[in-house]
Amino acid sequence: MTVSDADNEGTGRRKEKKKQRPFWQELPILLVIAAVIAALMVTFIGRPYVIPSQSMEPTLHGCAGCTGDRIYVEKLTYDFGDPKPGDVVVFVGPPSWNDTYKSIRSSNTVTRGVQNFFSFFGLVPPDENDLVKRVIAVGGQTVQCCDAQGRILVDGKPLDEPYVKFDYPWNPNGANAVYPVGRVFGPIKVPEGNLWVMGDNRRESRDSRAHVGDEFQGTVPIKNVRGKAVFKIWPPGRIGPVHAQNPQ
Template sequence: MTSHDRGLPPTDTQPEGPRSSSSPEDGPGWGADPAPGSAADKPKEHHLALWAEALLLLAVALVLAVAIKALFLQAFYIPSESMEPGLVKDDRILVQKVSYWGGGEPQRGDVVVFKDPGGWLNAAESAGPTGTIPKAMAKIGLYPSGGHLVKRVIGVAGDVIECCDDQGRILVNGQPLDEDSYVKDDPDTQCNGPMVDQCTTDWKAGPVPEGHVFVMGDNRGHSADSTVHMCRPKAETDCVPGQEFVADDLVVGRVFVLLWPRERFDWLSRPATFEDVPDGSSGS
């Protein structure tokens, strides 16, 4: 008796021969369309050539270097012996610019890098690196550049700086500075505030104008700093008063790391003696 005779629905019969499709467990058949999202359905990826990837990475690195130089860090070298003993000629240093963002100004005790205000450096000191590669690296902040000076801020707007008390100490707004921790101990220099080769003459500078600083090197007997550009009393020169002050907008940033040579790596901080200095009058 057939299923039809029993009143049951007829069953499909599978024809013999090769199948046109496979079961779900076997995956799609030969003639089936690929499932959405399958590997066969994805477009082919196009990879950059190795040289193109290298150029792209180099371009990104250069952009980042320029941005870092403009906003955050920059490398410099010490151009003279004026900051000994802490910083020696040809030392490599890093300058950070964040401290002076958003109206921030240099503070007393900061070691700063600043552009030549005009006539502070000779031609050799202003020249900077030579050679195509060093010059290109200097442009993006990866190599020390020339035309800059490194000094310590002694006075800010409104301050009066005097040389010197009976112990040979610089006074800022009447407060003597204890500078033994960073000023070079030079037997030929009898005080901490001389002009070059002139320690016996007392002098006074300030009040420091608004938006300016008064700077000195730590090697006080060998530093062409603010004291050298002061107009000396009764001197017959064409000195213009005020040339001893450095404009804040010439300051690149604060030195915070002695980077090289490696064995002298050090972090630079503001000496505690400046915390005791009282505020000066309003800058003029």
């Protein structure tokens, strides 16, 4: 046996003697890796959200007393382009939209810190006024309501909105008819870089129509958009895609 052969044999014996770490020692490493992957997913890919209200019925459920839909909202689409008419988007409400928002964080400093920590990894909802609506018009377009049939107009053309099942009745002969706030509005020209958004449930949605008096005339800056709703992931009976339907 040569000296080289002896060295190789000795190295082999040492490798054989090296034991695998016990699972309890590897577990913290695995948890850190999982947390990093989760944080990257939430930051760059997408995250789940809970539908808290009935404003998007029947597309998304969130009615009082029922199980609110859990949806998956992806971010990648808007890394390469802006939201389009018909997209269902999650966004942070501008300042004037926060009048009824209450923080979901604990008043206890320690608990609040833990909540903020887990929120970074997508395990706790973010403490912000996240809303979900459908894009009706984009920057440069003019939106108003209504034509003789009660339809919304964008740049003078009526929209086809099969997703709207709940709206206030329209009286075609109602030149002097009194409608609830928001049924009739505009015309409003959407500023560049902003969106006009509305809930599919027109009777139960505080959307752009409710904020026409603010600095953005009810529109939402694109920079506030968190992502595009693409899939319902809970409850099991409603699992399926969230369809973008361009009404224009």
